[in-house]
Each structure stands twice: as C-alpha cells, then as structure tokens.
Amino acid sequence: MTELQRQELERRAVANEYTRTDAAVSWIGWHIGELVAVGLPLLLAVTVTWWLLGLSVLAGGVWVLHEARTRREQQQVRQQGALPPAPADQDATDDETAGQATEDAREGKRDKGVSA
Numbered sequence: 676m677t678e679l680q681r682q683e684l685e686r687r688a689v690a691n692e693y694t695r696t697d698a699a700v701s702w703i704g705w706h707i708g709e710l711v712a713v714g715l716p717l718l719l720a721v722t723v724t725w726w727l728l729g730l731s732v733l734a735g736g737v738w739v740l741h742e743a744r745t746r747r748e749q750q751q752v753r754q755q756g757a758l759p760p761a762p763a764d765q766d767a768t769d770d771e772t773a774g775q776a777t778e779d780a781r782e783g784k785r786d787k788g789v790s791a
Contacts (some may be wrong), residue, residue, distance in 0.1 A: 709734075712734040712738070
C-alpha cells in the first residue's frame, strides 16, 4: 500500500465515508454464520447426498425469520425514537393513560407523582 492510498483510507475513516465494497464486506462479516449455515449443507447436498437439502432450506428459513423479526424490531425502535421518552416514574397500564402520557410528554409536562 502506498502512502497516498493509506492517507486516502485514513481520510475516509475519519469522515465516515463508506464505499459499496466496505458495506458488502461488513455485511458478509456480520452474516458469515448464516451464510455457512445455509451454504455448507447446500454444498453437501449437491456433492454428497440430496437429503441435506432439507437442512439447508431449514437454515435458510430460520435466517429469514430472524432477519424479518430484527427488521420489525428496528422499525419499532426508530418510530418510538421520534417521540419524546416517557417519564421514568410513570407506569401507564392502559391505553388511555398511555395516550395522555404521550400528549403530556409532547407538551413538556411531567408527572411529579403528586395526586390532586
């Protein structure tokens, strides 16, 4: 690696600039376990015995379910992050109380725990 290439890599790292290659390598790194769990039985099904194909399909199905669940959870967190946080000392148990707490939080009010 030349000095110019090293400087360019450092500049990109400091500026948080990522290329498509960086994103692809990162994705593969995070998903290497799933890729092996699907790919190895698939390779063995093609070369050794066909019944290992079921294991590959099962591993792929589990991976898809896990990714769908993770994506759904991330979307919920992002949606909740747009709202102000609920006060820590308030425990809303029904929808009406929760709706009022959200409205109060938007208006900047906080329940001090004192009843009227």
